[in-house]
Amino acid sequence: MVETAEVVVVGGGIIGCAVTWQLANLLPAGTRIVLLDRGPIAGGTSGSCMGHLMVTPDDAREYAFTHESVRLWRELQEQQGGFDYNPTGALYLADTDEDAAMFPVLQQQFGACGDHADVLDRKQLRELEPGLAADLPGALFYPGDGVVLPMLACGAMLRAARQANPNVVVRPFTAVVGVDCDARGVSAVRTTPATIATRAVVNCCGVYAPELQRTLGGPPLPIVPRAGNLAITGHHVSPVRTQLLEISYLRFAHGAAKVDPTRTDDPGGHAVNMQPQSHGGCLIGSTRQFRGMDRTLNPALLRRSLQRAQRYAPGLAAAPIVRTWVGLRPYSLDKHPLIGPWPAVPGLWVAAGHEGLGISLAPITGRLLAEMFTGRPTTIDATAWLPARFGA
């Protein structure tokens, strides 16, 4: 007998897990939802990243998008827990007075969104984080951010999904090799062991989303990998307790790429991101470089980001580094994720391209996709993220 499913979610990273979770919440209990990954659950980018839950106040739309998502993270924590959720808030740091001049700008942005952030002077900063360098000219503190351990969060989302709907099937090490269509659109998903008959497929393959989409023909998905080098210390040596980032981060992270992402000669850049871990260690990033699917370490970039981290937290110099690695951010060419139906192929849906914010944005992404899938009005206006904008 052919296996059937109401919907097949392809990709068990944070996005696929969030989509599964939210579909399980909104589809009738008992609906068969199948989640497939060709590797482990959380074995791709979502197992090689940082876990900063970040609210970005660039404009009202971005704020609503990120803020609502971080709220959903708190809900998951209350309902499930077990993923090292830590509402530390975020400290934006400056090295120079020029950078410090950005504090009021960012503060005003939070204010314009009806939220607030505090500018800390030198003394207040030292009280909050005694491990930071004494000569720092202050910081901006935003209390709404947090930290999670993304791999464990994938597990928590799937537990929540199964509680809502016992017919959720999770299958790691099952690759999707093709999607079949008939006159009505998607008709089946071909996996390595067998074919699953289904009328709906959600592509949550992160940096591999274009690869899956290619099996269907049509215009390519506009997503390219953007590499990041990370380093983690041993336990109980983190000089900081708050999620920290350089304010200059805003100049080059997320939307702010100035290089041509489709080329591979990008020299790359870095801005410090330091994240306290539940075991008392510190996860240190973060670099950005377009260079294809290459996951080998870029030692020069890693050294520069560690050097910057030591400049902010001098105690880090003596902390043991136990491992380094590279993760690939799924960067969408217009800098915004793709969430919704892919109009060229009825039954095909996409949730991918979250670059450096996929952990933060996973719950809202799952929610919006599930709302569209079940024909409900969306929690927030989701037009800006519809894949149709790429002319599918």
Added chain:
Amino acid sequence: MSEARVLHAEVGIVGAGPGGLAAAVELVRQGLSVLVLDEGQQPGGQIFRQLPPGAAALPGQEPPSHQAGHGLLAAATEHAVPVHHGATVWNVAPGRLWFEQHGQSWLLCCRHLVLATGAFDRCVPFPGWTLPGVTTAGALQVMVRGYGVVPGRRALVVGSGPLLLPTVATLHQAGVEVVAALEASSRWRALRALPAVLTNAARRREALWYARSLLRAGVRLRWGWTVFACEGDGRVQRAVIGKVDAEGNPRRGSERRLEVDVVGAGFGLVPSIELGQLLGCRTRYDAPRGGHCLEVDGQQGTSVAGVYAVGEACGVGGAEVAMAEGRLAAAAIVAAVRQTPIDAALRTRVAAERRAADAMLRAFAPLPGLHRLATDDTLVCRCEDVPLARARAAAALHGDSLRAIKVGCRAGMGPCQGRICGSSLQALATGRCDVVPDLPVAQVPGKPVRSATIVDAPEPPATA
């Protein structure tokens, strides 16, 4: 500033154990410039471990292998083999070794590399294995022979394979009463090692010496027994021991209790191959030799040109193997530099030593059933405090691979990077005891080093 911290030698050797030292002595004898780097504070590596200067020597005779070690150490002194101690190699590239010493970041530039990085203890988790007083056989050797510490009064020695006997002998010499010595393999299985031992002179002498030392200690080796659990308030006070079947499965109902304050568990060794992996050297899986090993050709060359591996890094084999391979690697390097032929006797010697070692190890190959000793709340990863139940849940949800288990519960992510739990984690978490474990992915740093060491890593000079 960093210019000053770049060193040069024709051959860089990692590890000052029997394999690395044997290679170094031979190379120096042939007039090549060599530098040996070792994390430890004294030369000798695991087996020829030296007491710190000034510490009182252990009473009693030494096994013949240690006497061979004295010969090697004397040769190293005589030929003034340069060894840097306290030097942790954390990154490698062909002709490059980056290391940390006394908190400083160094680079050694060389033309040939010899990896003699040895092995670490294989751990088999059982209830209570993380209690203070319970240690690996290797750690006990370090305590007693490296630091002169007397670990307790009444000891239980458990495990499998040739390392059990030195543990008993060392404890006895340190004045600890060895209450029992339990070998998990059956006597019948172990007999298969006998022909190999009897036909190899060094191994024959070694076995006889240990047989006599067991007699002196008044300890009888019990075959087909192992430890089921350790118990105690704050530290080990009792051990529960019992019988295992031919596969190592515990026979419930055979339990007995022993009052002990030290337990040394030696279930064999796992080759230390991270540096080879960072270089991209090919590996192969060989269960009796301890798992994933670096693959070498008939001259100890790895798949990467200019990189040689000797001793346990290419599979556990003991000191005689390591020394023979060290000499062969040295000869191969000399041959490459001087365009001279390699003495065929060196190769024959390596083959003979490996044959004997392999026969011995096959008789003590890891017993899959021992993975049934752990219970739901037994820690399987002590760095990250992961109990077995959580590792099982991770495998069930995230998948069966080592990486899936790792991301699913953090096991193997701590400071030891899976060196302690890696060899048993997958079998424990999946419940499939004889599964071939995945090769763990190695990353920089090969061993933990200070952040500043990575930041200050000297650049290779443009000309080198």
